Amino acid sequence: MQKTISEIIHNDMLAITNQVAGIALEEIHPTSIQDAYTLHLTAKGTYDLNLFLYADKDTLQKIADNMKRSPATENEVSLYVMEFFNILGGRIVSRINKLYQQNARFAPPKIQNCRVGVVDSHEHSFSLHYGFQDGPMEVSGDFSLIQ
Amino acid sequence: MQKKIMVVDDSRFIFEDMKHKFEGIDDYSIEYYCPDGETALEKYSEYKPDLVTVDIVMPGIDGFETAKALLEKHPDAKIVMVSSLAFDETMEEAKELGTLGFIAKPFELQEVLICFNKIFNPQQ
Numbered sequence: 001m002q003k004t005i006s007e008i009i010h011n012d013m014l015a016i017t018n019q020v021a022g023i024a025l026e027e028i029h030p031t032s033i034q035d036a037y038t039l040h041l042t043a044k045g046t047y048d049l050n051l052f053l054y055a056d057k058d059t060l061q062k063i064a065d066n067m068k069r070s071p072a073t074e075n076e077v078s079l080y081v082m083e084f085f086n087i088l089g090g091r092i093v094s095r096i097n098k099l100y101q102q103n104a105r106f107a108p109p110k111i112q113n114c115r116v117g118v119v120d121s122h123e124h125s126f127s128l129h130y131g132f133q134d135g136p137m138e139v140s141g142d143f144s145l146i147q
Numbered sequence: 148m149q150k151k152i153m154v155v156d157d158s159r160f161i162f163e164d165m166k167h168k169f170e171g172i173d174d175y176s177i178e179y180y181c182p183d184g185e186t187a188l189e190k191y192s193e194y195k196p197d198l199v200t201v202d203i204v205m206p207g208i209d210g211f212e213t214a215k216a217l218l219e220k221h222p223d224a225k226i227v228m229v230s231s232l233a234f235d236e237t238m239e240e241a242k243e244l245g246t247l248g249f250i251a252k253p254f255e256l257q258e259v260l261i262c263f264n265k266i267f268n269p270q271q
Contacts, residue, residue, distance in 0.1 A: 020253050067160055069167065083158040086204075087252045090231020094251075097234055105232065108204065 005143045006126045008095050009051075013128065013139055016088045021063045025130040025137065033136050036115040039085040043093045045104030050141040051092065052117040053085055059135035078111055085109045102145070117141075150267060153179040153196035155187040155213060156229065157205045161252070165200075168256040175263060184213030191217060191224070198263065200250065203230040203237065211244060218245050225266055229254075 010027075017023045036054040043049040055063075064072035064080035072080055089106055097103055117140070125142040152175055154162040162180040169177050179194045181187040183205055191199070199217065203210035210228055217224050228241040233251035241249050248262040 016253065068163070079158065080160055083160045086158070087231045090233070090252065094231070094233045103234075103236075108206070 010128055012091045020084050022066045023132050025132050028129050028131040030129045031136050038112045038116045039109055041089045041106050041109035043104040043106040046102045047104050047145045049143050052140045054138040056135050062134040150175050150197035151178040153199045155181045156202035184208035188216055198225040200227045200229050214244050214246050
């Protein structure tokens with residue numbers, strides 16, 4: 001199951017980042033992101049999913065600029081990237097729900113201007129690293145079925 | 148005659164994105180934007196849109212509550228639900244409310260056009 005959850009997240013990360021933000025990501029070796037911002041959402045239901053997206057300010061600016069199709073102000077950046085992450089999270093949760101015949105929903109995601117979220121070594125934890133010309137991104141988190 | 152669309156979504160990106168995608172599509176105009184359900188209920192009579200798209204997850208009253216209230220006040224309202232959460236039961240709930248379609252985010256122009264055309268030209 002872990003491999004499949006990682007695969008779902010990986011496939012959706014590539015597809016949504018491309019479709020919504022016009023960015024073609026490539027997988028890269030794990031790299032530390034300086035001055036990372038964190039977008040976080042938690043899905044709860046018959047399973048728990050913690051999803052963290054880490055990116056620096058330049059990367060978030062690029063996402064927002066591309067979504068707006070023009071330069072985004074500082075205030076606008078958080079609005080656009082939150083919607084980006086909302087769409088990504090919704091797609092991931094929908095696919096997990098369908099694949100495993102499970103049911104979970106999530107509240108609106110949160111953003112913080114620092115790296116938060118310690119992912120303990122967990123049976124179903126994941127950490128995926130991506131890069132493109134403007135910077136690196138990381139998607140990490142954990143998944144557990146509620147027995 | 149060009150159909151005027153009202154977009155109800157807490158993210159203005161969705162309205163702007165739809166407007167951009169619909170540039171050059173003569174049959175529809177993405178005309179009005181409401182950032183929440185309360186505004187949609189307040190403005191519907193003034194704007195008189197031909198169709199409303201409603202995001203499900205919004206602060207305040209959610210999309211389902213908004214659609215229900217709109218249909219109670221305006222039974223002829225044509226409503227399409229929009230969400231990043233494309234569950235079977237979500238779509239079923241939308242249908243049972245009396246809404247006419249469901250669009251999953253992120254959407255492509257073609258799938259939105261198919262949805263709108265089915266509503267306005269059901270014979271085709």
